Amino acid sequence: MTCSRQARYAAASAFLVACLGAVASAAGGESRIYTVATSSTWAAIACREHLLSRVCEIEKDYEDPGLLPPIVSVGDVFQYMNRRGHEVKFRVRAIRLYVLDRDMNTSESRLGITGKKGETLCALFDTASRERISRGYASRIMIKECRGAHV
Numbered sequence: 001m002t003c004s005r006q007a008r009y010a011a012a013s014a015f016l017v018a019c020l021g022a023v024a025s026a027a028g029g030e031s032r033i034y035t036v037a038t039s040s041t042w043a044a045i046a047c048r049e050h051l052l053s054r055v056c057e058i059e060k061d062y063e064d065p066g067l068l069p070p071i072v073s074v075g076d077v078f079q080y081m082n083r084r085g086h087e088v089k090f091r092v093r094a095i096r097l098y099v100l101d102r103d104m105n106t107s108e109s110r111l112g113i114t115g116k117k118g119e120t121l122c123a124l125f126d127t128a129s130r131e132r133i134s135r136g137y138a139s140r141i142m143i144k145e146c147r148g149a150h151v
Contacts, residue, residue, distance in 0.1 A: 033097050036122045038068040039145040044080060044088070047139045054137050059083060062144070071149050072124060090141060094125040094133065097148055115144065122146035 044060035059082040060066055066080050077091045098121045115121060124141040125133055132138045 033095050033148050035071060035073040035149045036095055036097065036124075036143070036146050037071055037149040038122075038143050040067060041144040042066075042068055043142045044082065044090070045140050045142065046082075046088070047137055056136070056139075059088065068141070068143070090124070090139070091126060092124045093128045094138075096123045096125070096133075097121075097146070098123070119144070120146055 041062055042060070043058060043062045043064075045056055046059045047054055047056040060080060061083070064083060068080070069076070069078055072078070072092055072095070074092055074095055077089055079087050079089050082088050100115045100117055100119050100121065103116050122143040124143070126139040127133065129138070
């Protein structure tokens with residue numbers, strides 16, 4: 001990994017705690033739902049506890065290869081390959097769907113969460129704790145171009 005790429009990911013990791021707040025503030029509507037239809041454009045952000053802090057890092061970026069199941073529901077467990085080549089299991093404990101009420105560009109989000117007004121963004125969380133989710137402490141899968149699904 002090059003120094004500039006390391007710096008970019010370090011900045012993105014430091015910004016992860018504020019990321020969800022930025023998306024929520026741009027969301028015209030936020031909904032808790034139980035099933036979503038996914039897309040091929042997604043990123044995985046893993047958060048780990050350390051002695052006095054919680055560190056989050058991008059494990060799979062939007063450009064990295066990998067597919068999600070076409071339909072994902074709360075309670076599902078699936079695997080993906082992280083950028084270090086390890087398989088990671090992810091259990092979905094909560095899903096939130098956001099509809100952007102304004103355009104967002106990369107300067108507003110170091111994670112690359114971009115979109116046009118009216119587009120949707122889904123977040124799959126590894127916890128159902130509202131507090132951990134709102135503080136940005138939850139590992140998550142961010143999916144662009146997703147939609148609620150009825151099974």
